[in-house]
Amino acid sequence: MNFKIHDKLVHEVESPKGLLYRMIIIYACCITALLTVLALVIGDTSRLNFYFFINTCTVAVMTWFIRKSFNIHSREAHLLVFRISLFFLLNSSLASMAGGMNLIDRDTASLIAAILYVPAMLMIIYSFRKFINYVNHNYKSAVNLSLTDELTGLPNRRYLNIKLREIENRLATICIADIDHFKRINDTYGHDAGDRVLRNTGLILSNLASDNVFISRSGGEEFAIVIIDHASAEGIVRKIKESVSYDCNGTFKVSFSIGVAIKQKHESSSSTITAADDALYQAKRSGRDRIIYASRFNN
Numbered sequence: 001m002n003f004k005i006h007d008k009l010v011h012e013v014e015s016p017k018g019l020l021y022r023m024i025i026i027y028a029c030c031i032t033a034l035l036t037v038l039a040l041v042i043g044d045t046s047r048l049n050f051y052f053f054i055n056t057c058t059v060a061v062m063t064w065f066i067r068k069s070f071n072i073h074s075r076e077a078h079l080l081v082f083r084i085s086l087f088f089l090l091n092s093s094l095a096s097m098a099g100g101m102n103l104i105d106r107d108t109a110s111l112i113a114a115i116l117y118v119p120a121m122l123m124i125i126y127s128f129r130k131f132i133n134y135v136n137h138n139y140k141s142a143v144n145l146s147l148t149d150e151l152t153g154l155p156n157r158r159y160l161n162i163k164l165r166e167i168e169n170r171l172a173t174i175c176i177a178d179i180d181h182f183k184r185i186n187d188t189y190g191h192d193a194g195d196r197v198l199r200n201t202g203l204i205l206s207n208l209a210s211d212n213v214f215i216s217r218s219g220g221e222e223f224a225i226v227i228i229d230h231a232s233a234e235g236i237v238r239k240i241k242e243s244v245s246y247d248c249n250g251t252f253k254v255s256f257s258i259g260v261a262i263k264q265k266h267e268s269s270s271s272t273i274t275a276a277d278d279a280l281y282q283a284k285r286s287g288r289d290r291i292i293y294a295s296r297f298n299n
């Protein structure tokens with residue numbers, strides 16, 4: 001299978017194509033060399049001082065940054081804006097260098113440097129803001145993907161574990177719902193039919209989820225439901241069971257067995273899950289297609 005998983009948001013190109021960035025390096029080197037030669041030949045050599053050294057270093061750093069930015073592979077427009085802003089900054093430094101060496105009038109040099117510097121900074125601010133949005137957007141997508149079950153679109157087991165940690169000190173009702181004889185559906189009507197049942201169940205369940213009702217696919221044909229601080233949990237469980245039990249075009253019937261356990265504030269989520277699992281096991285043992293509450297429910 002030919003697929004590639006990218007593990008970076010922004011890629012550094014191993015062998016950069018195109019000569020543009022090389023041309024900028026050559027341009028920066030040539031202009032710096034030209035300014036130095038002009039200063040030596042027609043200018044005041046006393047100007048080749050610390051100020052000159054600082055400017056040369058700035059130009060070298062700018063050129064290095066431009067080279068790095070051209071080595072980054074991204075089709076995002078803000079990267080182009082960033083590259084242009086770096087080029088403006090480079091020229092701003094070169095103008096200031098020429099002014100410092102008295103090769104052009106200092107006021108003119110300062111004006112050119114300022115004119116280039118202002119749009120460069122605005123473009124850097126713009127591209128930085130866009131870059132942050134780009135990173136945040138991709139981060140959100142990655143988090144959503146890691147917490148969502150691909151087949152049903154419901155929260156997955158990882159998300160369920162996060163939810164269980166969140167409700168550690170809260171009163172909640174936890175249900176484990178399992179499709180009855182799902183293997184038979186797969187074996188008789190094919191794996192695709194089984195997948196369709198799971199997708200359809202996911203669709204129905206996602207419509208029943210709310211701020212207080214968290215519904216996830218915890219594995220295979222099993223769904224975990226967490227009802228938080230809800231007085232009418234019993235009614236919700238019944239409604240969920242009724243909604244997901246249906247007749248599939250007259251060919252087969254989809255039914256669920258559900259085990260329910262109440263989590264008291266001081267109880268751990270994991271012990272409640274175990275109690276709900278035991279209740280589910282009883283529901284399966286006693287004929288399936290039913291809701292069984294863990295004995296602690298009545299305590």
Ligand SMILES: Nc1nc2c(ncn2[C@@H]2O[C@H](COP(=O)(O)OP(=O)(O)OP(=O)(O)O)[C@@H](O)[C@H]2O)c(=O)[nH]1
Pocket residue numbers: 151178179180181182183184186190191192193194195198219220221284288
């Ligand atoms: N189509 C499909 N089948 C799956 C998926 N995940 C798990 N299964 C199947 O689900 C079936 C679960 O079978 P069992 O654990 O024996 O449970 P069951 O047949 O529902 O029987 P009971 O739970 O006792 O009613 C297995 O055949 C798995 O291969 C999936 O994503 N898609």
